[in-house]
Amino acid sequence: MRTLYTTSTRTAIVDLLKRDPRYLTATAIYRILRDDNPRLALSTVYRTLELLAELGNVSFRTESNGETSYVFCTDEHHHHAICSVCGHVDEVDCAAIDQFKSALMAQQSFELDDHSIEFYGRCARCR
Amino acid sequence: MRTLYTTSTRTAIVDLLKRDPRYLTATAIYRILRDDNPRLALSTVYRTLELLAELGNVSFRTESNGETSYVFCTDEHHHHAICSVCGHVDEVDCAAIDQFKSALMAQQSFELDDHSIEFYGRCARCR
DNA sequence: CTAGATGCAAACTCTTTGCATTGCC
């Protein structure tokens, strides 16, 4: 198995993602971190984000403009509650989804394997 | 307000989308329709899909490779059950979502405004 | 006839890749 090095760039990206619990694009991350490291390359940001996604430490989604954005998160199956005011992202479990399964089967004989859910609203601070 | 013309290209695209209830990319649509109309331009397909999306007759999503794909659907709020075998897309209402609201509020004081859901599984024919 | 639609080609944006260099372990 490939050995992973702990580099300052990787640490900086992970720290930023942990500190800022919102969906950030590669370019946004690049712009922020370039202040401290002017030689940072956008391609490095992309490669690191790809790595973090493989490791399950980051999940991503596609914005309406087609850009991909990333959040730090756990590896377990869960969903995101996204604040439409500040962009804050919280994880939500999906216990209640089980109730869908039977309804869906009965309604149109569809056998549920997986699901993808995002919730939008206002977080505790923005309400 | 702008006047919309009914052109053969638009009719062909709408017909194809109605006939094939799966998420199709612009390029896929282009390839299929080019057989009957060799002078068809990919940009026309994009422009038509954009128009249909504005009119609420089409919804779209982003595939894992970054491509956008489109399905014909109703304008009302609903979700899609996507067959992982044949790609068939069915609409699903979201009555059961209401049960989430109270749970979500109690759990982490998040006020739910909207949600985006996709289900994956096997449709009646592919089970 | 006229505003809207189309084809074609060029431009754009985001993302990926090749390769020489640098740096972690």
Place this chain on the structure above:
DNA sequence: GGCAATGCAAAGAGTTTGCATCTAG
């Protein structure tokens, strides 16, 4: 020292745009 990571530049892929031409109404 050796393999992994990075910077830089160039290439890719999907999508959008400008403009002359064509066409529905």
